[in-house]
Amino acid sequence: MDKDRVKGAKxxxxxxxxxxxxxxxxxxxxxxxxxxxxxxxxVRRKVGEAKDAVRDK
Incomplete structure (x- = not known):
């Protein structure tokens, strides 16, 4: 899980x-x-999700 996802959720x-x-x-x-x-x-959470998606492919 990307740290941007965590910070975005927070x-x-x-x-x-x-x-x-x-x-x-x-x-x-x-x-x-x-x-x-x-x-x-x-927005930050979505950026983290995109980073995770790219990393997982």
Whole structure:
């Protein structure tokens, strides 16, 4: 498993938590930061998946 997959999953989870906190508190900035972190994590995870796929072939 590629380390980008792990870091991406971690960032996605942290972004989801941050987004939820922003929604609950009404803090639009925190909510937006969470969405951005979650999206970045998703991209990083996909990069790791692609690296794994190439390595496994």
């Amino acid at each position: 960032d996605q989870a942290a972004g989801s938590v941050k987004e939820a906190i922003g929604k609950v508190t009404g803090d639009k900035r925190t909510e937006a930061e969470g969405k951005a972190q979650k999206a970045g994590g998703k």
